[in-house]
Amino acid sequence: LSIETDMSYTILLYYKYTTLTNPEEIVLEQKELCAKLGLKGRIIIAPEGINGTVEGLTEATNDYIKVMNESTLFKDIEYKSSVGTGNAFRKLSIKLRQELVSGHLGIDDVNPNVTTGKYVSAEELHEWFRTNKRFYIVDMRNDYEYKVGYFINSIQPNLKNFRDLPNTLPQLSHLTDEVVVTVCTGGVRCKKASGLLINKGFKDVYQLRGGIHTYMEKYPNQDFKGKLYVFDARITMGFNLNSPDHEVVSNCERCGDKSDLYIDCGNIHCVSHRHFLSCEKCICRGDKFCSDNCREIYTNFQSTLTNISQSLKS
Numbered sequence: 001l002s003i004e005t006d007m008s009y010t011i012l013l014y015y016k017y018t019t020l021t022n023p024e025e026i027v028l029e030q031k032e033l034c035a036k037l038g039l040k041g042r043i044i045i046a047p048e049g050i051n052g053t054v055e056g057l058t059e060a061t062n063d064y065i066k067v068m069n070e071s072t073l074f075k076d077i078e079y080k081s082s083v084g085t086g087n088a089f090r091k092l093s094i095k096l097r098q099e100l101v102s103g104h105l106g107i108d109d110v111n112p113n114v115t116t117g118k119y120v121s122a123e124e125l126h127e128w129f130r131t132n133k134r135f136y137i138v139d140m141r142n143d144y145e146y147k148v149g150y151f152i153n154s155i156q157p158n159l160k161n162f163r164d165l166p167n168t169l170p171q172l173s174h175l176t177d178e179v180v181v182t183v184c185t186g187g188v189r190c191k192k193a194s195g196l197l198i199n200k201g202f203k204d205v206y207q208l209r210g211g212i213h214t215y216m217e218k219y220p221n222q223d224f225k226g227k228l229y230v231f232d233a234r235i236t237m238g239f240n241l242n243s244p245d246h247e248v249v250s251n252c253e254r255c256g257d258k259s260d261l262y263i264d265c266g267n268i269h270c271v272s273h274r275h276f277l278s279c280e281k282c283i284c285r286g287d288k289f290c291s292d293n294c295r296e297i298y299t300n301f302q303s304t305l306t307n308i309s310q311s312l313k314s
């Protein structure tokens, strides 16, 4: 008799907009549930709902879904799952915030339970691509996410941050009468962003159900090229990455070679974000800075340290 234990890990990505009258209590409940199941990850709780990415043993993530489906507030969530590594997250972080997606949209804020885009399923969108339907994909993710993977012919309103969205809308003014499909990682940003477009007078706005994650899972390496940026230790992910159909769409920011490898800038005071695209070759060469400016700051800092330690010795 052999008892097989499944030691595989699964990562769940999910959200739900639903009014939580007592979000503090939900935070405690989630903390207890995740601790019991040994899940790690990041969950945001807000008066408008829940948004999370958690990793655990596959059995534990299945149990998590089961428990959530038994609750009146969180039943019927569509979970996106992918293969975990066991260390996608260092810890469990469950935070109470004002909103689910960081950076609120100010006076243009939308209640996605009232105003939101029509849903287009991955299957329908796939069909739209195949039948040459006239539509425009607007990618609601940040520029560093877009760089390593995107839908062919999609528009990225050059967002450094989601809160920039209202300011970047004039760039999309030629699309007000067109079929617009908003996309993001798992759908949580589009639920609001599509509502904002509607409020701004866009007439035919859709959002991709289940986000890019679901599309890639169903149609790996088709229409969406490259990898999906994710907010955990994997940094990027994909499906069927060993297939000859998989393409690397981004370039090393140092030498320009094709690469989708993100590394941290060697200058800890780097202002241009935590990480940048490098490549094996540049890393081997010891080029660990996002820019010459960062290298200079680092080098100056190191020589100041050397000077100080020498003057202390003498």
Ligand SMILES: [Zn+2]
Binding pocket: 252, 253, 254, 255, 256, 257, 278, 279, 280, 281, 282, 283
């Ligand atoms: Zn390079």
Ligand SMILES: [Zn+2]
Binding pocket: 265, 266, 267, 270, 271, 272, 289, 290, 291, 294
């Ligand atoms: Zn830098």
